[in-house]
Structures are given as C-alpha cells and as structure tokens.
Amino acid sequence: KFLEFIENHAPNSLEALFDKDLFVYANVPYKIKKHEDILKNPKDTIDFDEKSAHAIRARRDEIGADGALLQSQNGEIYKVNFIEKILASVLAKLSNFIPEGGIWMNTQRPEWNDANNALVGNGVSMVTLYYIRRFLDFFENIFNASSVEEVEISNELADFFQRVVTTFDTHKDLLAGSINDTDRKTVLDALGQAGGDYRSTIYEKSFSGKKTVIRLAELKHFVKIGLEYLEHSIDANKRTDNLYHAYNLMTVENDQDVSVSYLSEMLEGQVALLSAGYLSSKETVEVLDALKSSKLFRPDQYSYILYPNKDLLGYIEKNRIPADSVAKSELLQKLVASNNTQLIEKDVKGHYHFNGNFRNADDVKSTLATLSATELASLVEKDNDLVLQIFEEVFNHKAFTGRSGTFFGYEGLGSIYWHMVSKLQLAVQECALKAIKDGENAAVVGRLLEHYYEINAGIGVHKSPELYGAFPTDAYSHTPAGRGAQQPGMTGQVKEDILCRFGELGVFVKGGELHFNPCLLRKEEFLATDKTFNYIDVNGKGRAIALTAGTLCFTYCQVPVVYQLANENGLEVINKDDVVIKFDTLNLDKTMSKQMFGRTGFISKIIVHVKETELK
Numbered sequence: 001k002f003l004e005f006i007e008n009h010a011p012n013s014l015e016a017l018f019d020k021d022l023f024v025y026a027n028v029p030y031k032i033k034k035h036e037d038i039l040k041n042p043k044d045t046i047d048f049d050e051k052s053a054h055a056i057r058a059r060r061d062e063i064g065a066d067g068a069l070l071q072s073q074n075g076e077i078y079k080v081n082f083i084e085k086i087l088a089s090v091l092a093k094l095s096n097f098i099p100e101g102g103i104w105m106n107t108q109r110p111e112w113n114d115a116n117n118a119l120v121g122n123g124v125s126m127v128t129l130y131y132i133r134r135f136l137d138f139f140e141n142i143f144n145a146s147s148v149e150e151v152e153i154s155n156e157l158a159d160f161f162q163r164v165v166t167t168f169d170t171h172k173d174l175l176a177g178s179i180n181d182t183d184r185k186t187v188l189d190a191l192g193q194a195g196g197d198y199r200s201t202i203y204e205k206s207f208s209g210k211k212t213v214i215r216l217a218e219l220k221h222f223v224k225i226g227l228e229y230l231e232h233s234i235d236a237n238k239r240t241d242n243l244y245h246a247y248n249l250m251t252v253e254n255d256q257d258v259s260v261s262y263l264s265e266m267l268e269g270q271v272a273l274l275s276a277g278y279l280s281s282k283e284t285v286e287v288l289d290a291l292k293s294s295k296l297f298r299p300d301q302y303s304y305i306l307y308p309n310k311d312l313l314g315y316i317e318k319n320r321i322p323a324d325s326v327a328k329s330e331l332l333q334k335l336v337a338s339n340n341t342q343l344i345e346k347d348v349k350g351h352y353h354f355n356g357n358f359r360n361a362d363d364v365k366s367t368l369a370t371l372s373a374t375e376l377a378s379l380v381e382k383d384n385d386l387v388l389q390i391f392e393e394v395f396n397h398k399a400f401t402g403r404s405g406t407f408f409g410y411e412g413l414g415s416i417y418w419h420m421v422s423k424l425q426l427a428v429q430e431c432a433l434k435a436i437k438d439g440e441n442a443a444v445v446g447r448l449l450e451h452y453y454e455i456n457a458g459i460g461v462h463k464s465p466e467l468y469g470a471f472p473t474d475a476y477s478h479t480p481a482g483r484g485a486q487q488p489g490m491t492g493q494v495k496e497d498i499l500c501r502f503g504e505l506g507v508f509v510k511g512g513e514l515h516f517n518p519c520l521l522r523k524e525e526f527l528a529t530d531k532t533f534n535y536i537d538v539n540g541k542g543r544a545i546a547l548t549a550g551t552l553c554f555t556y557c558q559v560p561v562v563y564q565l566a567n568e569n570g571l572e573v574i575n576k577d578d579v580v581i582k583f584d585t586l587n588l589d590k591t592m593s594k595q596m597f598g599r600t601g602f603i604s605k606i607i608v609h610v611k612e613t614e615l616k
Contacts, residue, residue: 004138008509009597015146017082024079025070025088029053031203032107035192039252042106043121049203070202072209083219084153086139091160093132094226095195098188099179100236101248101260102126110402113268113306113420115411116247118402124248124260126237130272133230137277140223143216150215156201158212161222163194168225175232181257188258234278239265242290244273249398263399266307267296267420274427281435281444288428288451298414301467301479303421303458307404309414309481321352325390331376331383332390343367343387354391364391414481418460422496425455429503429520436519449520449616459497460485505563507556514556514593516571516586516608518563523615526552526565535560538599545605557596559603566609574605 007014029052032038038045059067072078096104102124110117111125153161167190174183237245246269249261270291274284291297295308321344326332336346343364346352358364368387372380392398399405403412411417432448460468460476469484470476475494477487506518526549533545533553545560547553552563573581573592581592586608588596595602 005509007138007142009512011512014082014142015148018146018148018151019081021079021081023082023085024077027052027056027068027070029056032199033196034200035189035196038106038192038196041121042104043108045106045121046108070206072207073205074209076209078207078209080154081151083151083214084157087153087161087219088157090132090135090226091157091164091198092195093128094164095160095191095198097129097191097229098124098250098258098260099174099184099229100233101184101250101258102233102237102245103128103132104188104250105247113404113411113417114402115306115404115407116401118400119247122249122251122398123401124250126233126245126248127268127272129230129233130269130276130278133227133234133276133278136223136227136230140220140227143220143223146216148216150213151219152211153214154207155210155212156198156207158214160194160198161214163197164191165218165222165225167191167194168222168229172225172228175228178236181253181259184260185252185256185258231278234273234276241265241294242286243294244269244287246270246272247401251398261399263401264308264310265294265296267291267304267417267424268306270296271420271424271427274424274431277430277434279431281431281438281440281448284428284431284435285444285447285451288448292451292454298416298481301416301458301463302454303416304424304455305414306411306417306420307413310405312406319353319356319394321354321390321394323350323352325393326352329383329386329390331371331379331387334376334379342371354394358391360397361388361391364388409478409480409483409486411478412480416479418476418478418485419491419493419496421455421459422493422500425452425459426496426500426503428452428455429500432520433503452520456500461497502556505554507561509593512590512593514588514596516561518610518615521552521563521610521615523565523612526550526563533560537604538601557599559596559599559606561606561608563608563610565612565615567611568609569611569614570609572607572609573603574607575602576604578604 003014029049031047031049031052033045033047056068061067066077069077093103096106098104103126105111105120105123105125108120110120111127116123167187170190171183171187174187179187234244237248239245243265245262246266247263249263251259251261253259270287273279274287279287291304296304296306298305321332326336326344332344332352334340335342335344336352342355344352344354354364355367358367364387368380368384371377403410405413408414428448428451432445432452435445435448456462460470460472460474463472465472469479470488474485474488475491476485477489477491479485504518504520506516506521508515508517527547529549531547533547535543535545535555536558537543538558543560545553545562547562550565554561569586571583571586571588573583573588575581583589588606592603
C-alpha cells in the first residue's frame with residue numbers, strides 16, 4: 001500500500017529507481033535450512049550462525065551500523081537497484097508457494113496474528129497469497145506503463161528468477177483443473193530447491209558482484225504467469241459457504257505427495273481476499289453476505305470475531321483413545337494386556353490413554369524405539385506408523401493454531417480484534433469505490449455501501465460507553481465475549497480508521513493530483529447549525545474558521561478544506577494573499593497539489609462546492 005501511495009503522489013518515481021543501485025541487503029546471522037531439510041521438519045528450519053554473528057558485531061564495532069550490511073565477495077557493501085530488492089522479496093515468498101494451498105509458513109514465525117503462532121511449520125497462508133496477488137497486480141500496471149526495456153540484477157538472483165519462471169512455465173498445464181498431491185509436491189520441490197540453492201550460495205559465498213541483464217518483457221511474463229498461479233489457488237480456496245480459506249495445513253505423504261487440509265473460517269482471510277482486488281463487485285457482495293450470515297458475526301457488538309467459537313474438550317475428555325483405535329493395533333492390545341504403561345494405559349472406567357508425560361509425537365517415537373529393543377520388536381515394526389497416526393488423531397496437533405484455538409481472551413475464541421475489523425472496513429471501502437468507479441449497477445453498489453456502513457457502525461467510536469465497555473473514542477485491542485473492550489493502546493486500528501475517514505470524505509490522490517469525490521459521504525454529516533472549527537496551520541499556529549450550517553470542514557496536509565452544499569461541483573483555492581483561484585472540477589492540478597503535499601503555506605484554504613443531489 002505504501003508503494004501505491006508513492007506512485008499516486010509521485011507518478012513514475014518508482015520507475016526512476018529501476019536502475020539505481022541505492023539498496024542494500026541486511027547481513028543476518030540466521031541461516032534458513034535447505035529445502036530438503038525443511039521438508040523433514042518444517043518446525044525446525046533456522047540455524048543461528050554464531051561465527052557470522054561475531055564477525056558482524058566486530059565489523060559494526062569497526063565501521064558502525066554499515067557493518068551489519070551484506071558485503072560482496074570483494075568486501076564492499078553490496079548495492080542493488082529497486083527491481084532486485086522487490087524481486088528478492090517476491091521470490092522468497094513464491095519459493096514457498098504450494099499450489100492450491102498458499103504460502104508455506106516454515107520460517108518459525110507467525111504472520112499478522114501471533115495468536116496463530118502454532119501454525120508455523122505445517123501452516124500454509126492464503127492470507128499472504130491474497131496480498132501477493134495485489135502486489136503483483138500493482139507491478140503489472142507499473143511495468144506496462146514503463147518505458148524501461150531492461151534492468152540489471154545480480155547473477156545469483158537472476159538464476160533464482162529463471163528457475164522459478166521455468167517451473168511455472170513447465171507446469172502451466174496444471175492450471176487447467178485441480179492439482180493432485182503428487183504434482184503439488186513436484187511444483188513445491190522445484191520452487192523450494194531454487195530458493196534453497198540461492199540462499200546457500202549467498203550464505204557460503206555472498207554475491208559475486210556480477211550482474212545479468214533482465215528484459216522488462218521477462219519481468220512482465222513472470223508477473224503474468226505468477227498471477228495465473230495465484231488466482232488459480234484463490235479459486236480453489238473458495239468454500240461452499242462463499243467464504244474463502246485463510247490458513248490451510250500441508251502434509252508430506254510418502255515423500256512423494258503434499259496434501260492440503262483446511263482450518264475453520266477466519267475473518268483475516270476474508271479481509272485479505274477483499275484487499276487482493278481479484279473478485280468482481282458481485283462476488284464481493286456474496287462474500288460479505290456470507291460473512292454476515294456466518295459464525296464470525298457477533299450480534300451483541302454488531303461486529304465480527306476473528307474465528308468461530310469452539311466447544312473445547314474438558315480436561316477429563318482429553319487424551320482419550322477410542323476403543324476401536326486400540327483394537328486396530330496388536331501392539332497396543334499387547335501392552336494393555338501386560339500392564340505395560342510405557343505407551344498406553346487403561347483406567348478404572350475402561351478408557352484408554354497415552355502416557356501422560358508425552359509432549360508430542362517425538363516422545364511417542366522415542367518410546368517405540370525403546371520397545372523395539374524388547375520382545376515386542378516385530379509388533380513395533382508392524383504398528384509403528386499406526387500408533388503415530390492414532391496419536392495424531394487423538395490430539396490433532398497439526399491443526400493446533402495457538403491461543404486462537406484454546407484461549408477465550410487476548411484475541412482468542414469469541415474475541416473481536418478491532419484492528420482486523422478496521423482492516424475489513426478499509427477493504428470493503430476499496431471494493432465499494434472500485435464498484436462506483438467501474439459504473440457497477442446501483443443495486444450492487446448499494447449492497448456494498450450497506451455493508452460498509454454496517455461495519456462502520458459496529459466499530460467502537462460509534463457506540464455508547466455502556467455497549468463498548470470503555471470510552472468509545474479510545475483505541476482498544478479487543479473485546480472478549482461477555483466483557484467490554486480490553487487492552488487500551490494505539491493499535492494498528494487507528495491508521496485504517498484514518499484512511500477510511502479520508503475515503504468517506506472523498507479525498508483521493510491519483511497521478512500526482514488531489515481529487516475530491518465525496519461519493520461515500522452522507523448528507524447528515526454536514527452541520528445543522530453554525531460552529532467554529534479550530535486547527536493548527538502549517539506554521540504551527542492555532543487558527544479558527546467560522547462555519548455556517550450546510551458546511552463541513554477538515555484539514556488535509558494542515559490546510560483546511562471546507563465542503564459546502566451547492567447546485568454544481570467546483571472548488572476555490574484561497575492562497576496566502578487571499579487570492580481566489582477557481583476550478584470547474586473537484587480536482588487540483590499538479591502544481592496546486594504539489595503545494596499541498598509540500599505544506600508550503602501557499603494555500604491557506606480550499607472551498608469545495610459539493611453537488612447536494614449526489615450525496616447519500
């Protein structure tokens with residue numbers, strides 16, 4: 001989104017960086033393992049390189065902060081252009097792409113929501129995939145508008161790039177239908193191996209300093225085919241209830257297949273999907289209708305929880321092995337009959353349980369290894385995989401997400417997380433504005449606006465203190481079930497709310513020009529009586545403006561903007577010398593916009609005449 005802001009405010013400024021070596025790499029003493037090692041244990045994928053850490057610290061002591069930057073093989077700080085930095089980021093994600101699954105979360109950290117941190121390892125993120133789709137779509141437009149024909153990137157990254165593109169091209173026919181588990185692993189292996197080889201080269205040798213020319217046409221092709229793969233996966237992740245999957249689970253089967261299974265619906269997934277810009281306006285309405293009808297809607301706060309509530313097993317019901325599962329294993333039956341409790345035991349009520357000291361499957365494997373050295377060796381060999389399967393069926397560790405699936409507070413079950421609700425609101429606003437811009441029919445636009453203002457009404461600032469459980473104008477982290485808002489603080493919610501508010505006011509920047517288009521603004525927001533508006537100008541001085549009924553005022557870049565109801569659209573710019581400059585449209589030209597963005601003090605006030613009949 002910041003790249004979008006930059007391009008809107010300063011068109012072509014990103015293109016100007018395509019060939020400028022102004023960017024560097026951080027030298028981080030953590031080494032991600034090779035692809036084949038990650039497959040073996042996706043929860044243990046990073047090593048700390050102590051020798052490298054000491055060398056980095058010594059170089060920092062010697063030359064300062066630049067000592068923490070990556071050097072080329074000749075010992076100089078390695079610099080690259082904008083295209084290389086962006087490409088390295090995208091390739092790092094796509095080298096962990098699992099077709100129809102998402103982006104494999106195998107680097108030992110969660111994503112936006114750390115309440116899902118146990119997903120790391122087997123988790124596959126559609127959330128990241130949705131945002132990469134928006135990212136590539138943005139660059140497709142940038143590349144199509146660019147006059148640059150070629151750029152240079154490091155030889156090492158060029159090799160990584162070519163291998164990813166070749167993988168996509170080679171297997172493109174798979175996009176014609178659903179992808180089977182064997183083909184899924186084939187694609188993952190090719191992408192993962194390319195990423196692993198690239199990392200190993202840089203870890204062991206650093207960059208050679210040699211560059212390869214990449215034609216812009218090659219980058220366009222990469223973006224195009226990348227979008228085809230991502231959009232195929234988006235389609236594959238549509239649920240039967242018209243919502244979309246947020247996080248999935250991957251399982252490596254027999255070293256030949258990768259299967260994908262699904263978790264429950266999550267608000268975060270719908271927000272990311274809507275932000276991706278992939279759905280049509282009609283499809284967006286279907287998602288929002290489904291969301292309102294889903295278990296994610298919380299009527300008491302007229303808002304949305306992060307994930308549906310669950311009926312959790314009580315303590316006594318946990319670690320209980322079904323009798324028919326025990327009956328499948330001759331080993332387990334033998335252990336019970338001989339009162340051997342190393343692996344399993346039977347309680348006084350006839351229920352079976354695994355050893356209470358087991359923490360995970362590794363403990364089970366260790367016990368099986370111990371038993372394999374006894375007279376039970378043949379049974380252990382026969383039932384080894386079955387026992388591990390039963391253990392996973394009992395505890396379902398793979399689907400354990402973290403506190404999101406077991407806690408009831410702190411972003412847990414039944415909890416509204418207000419930042420995500422505001423992210424939802426912004427995503428819906430973007431969809432509504434796109435529908436209006438594209439000239440969608442009034443019924444579709446109307447439904448999008450209904451959803452937008454319903455989400456808006458559910459956010460705390462519009463509620464009574466009694467319902468919100470706190471001062472409505474204060475930012476709070478979350479609202480658990482049965483309690484008021486908890487954890488006050490300046491959360492990420494604030495920035496989304498500010499962006500939404502400027503969208504409601506109709507303040508937009510495109511092509512370096514400031515536009516006023518209050519297509520979402522409601523007439524009821526205009527003053528019913530005269531009032532005084534106080535603000536701080538660009539020089540830091542307190543100012544006041546007398547407003548009359550039928551007006552509305554806010555500041556943008558510390559310049560007051562006064563909306564007045566009128567019969568026709570138009571605007572007036574009052575400069576510092578009180579000279580009035582009139583515009584027949586609601587757009588400022590580039591020159592005036594630059595004065596605004598630069599906070600030069602040249603513009604003292606803007607009066608926008610808003611056609612009353614166009615307001616909601």
